[in-house]
Amino acid sequence: MCTLKAIIAPSVLASDISKLSEETNRMEELGAEWIHLDVMDMHFVPNLSFGPPVINNLKKYTNKIFFDVHLMVENPEKYVELLKTSNQLTFHFEALNEDIDRCIQLAKEIKKNNLWVGVSIKPKTNIEKIVPLLDTNLIDTVLVMTVEPGFGGQSFMHDMMPKVSFLRTKYKNLNIQVDGGLNIETTEISASHELT
Ligand SMILES: O=C(CO)[C@H](O)[C@H](O)COP(=O)(O)O
Incomplete structure (x- = not known):
């Protein structure tokens, strides 16, 4: 049985980005334990958001909220040194050309900095490809x-839910996160697949 607890990580992208510290503190006061920070570089994805200077500054104005950084960037290796103030760094499997050895190297580098390591997969990527990394x-x-x-x-x-079920069946203690299009209904659907 899975003993992990459910966590909601509000995304900074959904906030008034001109008031980042107030918005983050507001989420913390409302009970959020994690905040999700999407770093986009206009290369890995066709959009640009914010990067290490903004995240590192924001960290100074928050108390205990967990900084969950989602790197939607090419060459995520370059960001580890710059984002040591965060708590979890999630890189994209596809950004490393699906190269398991490169993923292992990066995961070790992130761990060396005492951060949690996340790996993300895009909708078209087969979940079984990351099994050697998870193992x-x-x-x-x-x-x-x-x-x-x-x-x-x-x-x-x-149709991404079978990926969640696959992961939970195989890895009882893995944190499984979903991102995109979440509301009360789809959050419940996602959580129910985590319980399978
Ligand atoms: O990673 C993301 C998109 O790439 C985001 O977290 C996304 O902004 C989620 O937004 P929404 O809840 O509106 O789907």
Whole structure:
């Protein structure tokens, strides 16, 4: 049986980005334990958000909220040194050309900095491809994208749920995260697949 607890990580992209520290504190006061920070570089995804200077500054104005950084970037290796103030760094399997050895190297580098390691997969990527990486026990979280990464406001892809069930069946203690198109209904659907 899975003993992990459910966590909601509000996305900074959904906030008034001109008031980042107030918005983050507001989420914390409302009970959020994690905040999700989407770094986009206009290369891995066709959109640009914010990067290490903004995240590192924001960290100074928050108390204990967990900084869950989702790197939607090419060459995520370049960001580890720059984002040591965060708590979890999630890189995209596809950004490393699906190269397991490169993923292992990066995961070790992130761990060396005492951060949690996340790996994310895009909707079209077969979940079984990351099994050799998960079997190393270096990964704390798998982020299953339930929209094409890059933009908010897209519809939740229900056909990603078998990936969640696959992961939970095989890895009882893995954190499984979903991102994109989440609302009360789709959050419940996602959670129910985590329980299978
Ligand atoms: O990673 C993401 C998109 O690439 C985001 O987290 C996305 O912004 C989620 O937004 P929404 O809840 O509107 O789908």
